[in-house]
Amino acid sequence: MLTGMMLNQLLSIKAMESAMYKLGIPDEKDFKSITEFFDYASEKLITRDYDFGFRGHSDSDWELETTLSRFVSEIQSHYPERSANYERELLTDLCLQRLHKQFKNNLITNNDLPQDRIEKIDLWQYGQHFGLPSPLLDWTHSPFIALFFAISEPVRTGAESSRCVWVINLNMLTHVNTQVIEEVRPKYENSISPESALNQQFPISEIVQELNENNRRIAFQQGFFTKHEYYKSLEVWLKRVVGEMSFHKGDAPVLTKLTFPCSEKERISMLDRLDKMNINNRTLFPDIFGSVKGAVDTVYRSFQAPKVRGFAFSQD
Template identity: 30%
Template sequence: MNEKYHIYLPLWPKFSWTEEEKASLPVAFKDRFDSFDGDLPVTRLESWRAFHEFVEDSRFRNDEFIFRGQQRSNWDLIPSLARGKVGGVFTPEQSMQCLDSFRRASRGRKEFDPMLDDDLEMWALGQHHGLKTPLLDWTLSPYVALFFAFEKPDIDSPSASDSRVVFALNKSRVEARIRELKQESYKDDQVVRIYQPAGDSNRRLLSQAGLFLAVPPNESVTGWILTNFGGQFDDEADLSQIIMKVHIPNEEREECLRSLHRMNIHHASLFPDLIGSSAYTNFEFDVYRQNIVLPAGAGI
């Protein structure tokens, strides 16, 4: 379909259509909806500016939710270890092989830290340094998630989507369900886990109010959530108390980043290293200084 996909989605705070609205949806949209959003509660904002109103919703007042921003609307919640794999999942064997290989390859290249004997701590270290892992980055800050949704430019790319996405997940409800499953003798590799590393090696995570969602083998985040919560709710609006996917028009990216910059959310504050310094300088040049005309004979 040539028209923008996201404009046919329910407008926040709705998560479903009336029967009349549903009947008028283009067939091409319905096909893409099954591929892009499936059974998740999904809504859209009219612009990134409406994100402020979204964040003020009463369900977010008790800090029970965590957030994740993604550049493309058709990307599912798939950790890097599972990307490109059949069904978007990884096997226990693939996970074990990857972690064992990283342990061997990193010997003598990291500081001694007894906490790295824990698999999740080791995965977290690898995530920080570009390793394919079963971890997904989330944040306690919805505005940090918005930053990562809009961080990279792609609106002119042939594969660009017409919306960016922020996911919201009810951390408290998921953790409560994990405790219930553990009491039913479920093992760690059978449940998702929300995890904050105990070590001091990941300064970025602290700056980003970050935490990880560890995905179990042979599972997807979406599938696990729907399996463990889908039967408890009557419709999408109810299920949105657990998880939601919010589409934001892929427009006015620079204005969005300027607004976040005024809130001290930018590369230099979120990446406390030279990579962050370089990215921040590039951002300042691209967004603030690219139209400056220097006087004749002036140099940089």
């Protein structure tokens, strides 16, 4: 028979377990409006309890997939006979090597940067913002900058406009990375060889935060990257590696998906609000691209302003 103390302990354990999150499964929250999301971000996401990163998607159905992953999928689709000779991991490795080598050679040939600089910088970071397929996924430390990227493009005609901001808990991600190195890989080191193959099967998600004068956007966007080479998306990688861990739960989720509807009127209104916070194309892209994009966006939104402004007068 359970005593009162034993019952209280069991209830306490159950309450603790219900508060734990399955690390391999993203948590999801749906908001009724973009304003409701904004208020939630202001109250809950500006905190020192955890180190958060944020990423905005204009389509909530999009996965956390790198441009490299999409590039590899295109190679498989367009050249099925050639790519069939490779497992996806090997094909990815081949694309990584060829893209990096060719991009570096082109920078040198065109004299885009001094060669000593080319040898020192992270070419993936530098090339990504110019369209190079990359194993890096962009994040920002600001939920409001992520919100801007989620709503910067107009609503597509005839499309249901459900957008989202992804939240990544960097403290929990670091924990998962540590467990991959200390627990998961050692379980398979005798059955999977060489070591490079083991690391491809169970990679870590490296956090990349390198500032340099050749990529000013990183600083202005409060940006950083996570690196993903061999899995189709961050969600797929997370589920795979956490499934091999002894402890699958944590006091906070690694990933959270925050979804909200957004009409065109609400989008314009929120862009005006963010603009007053100095979050716009001009400030986030401190180059010619940002100047052009900012000008186009400002003119576009000027046509959303009221046609007639009324003035009230009083006579004493």
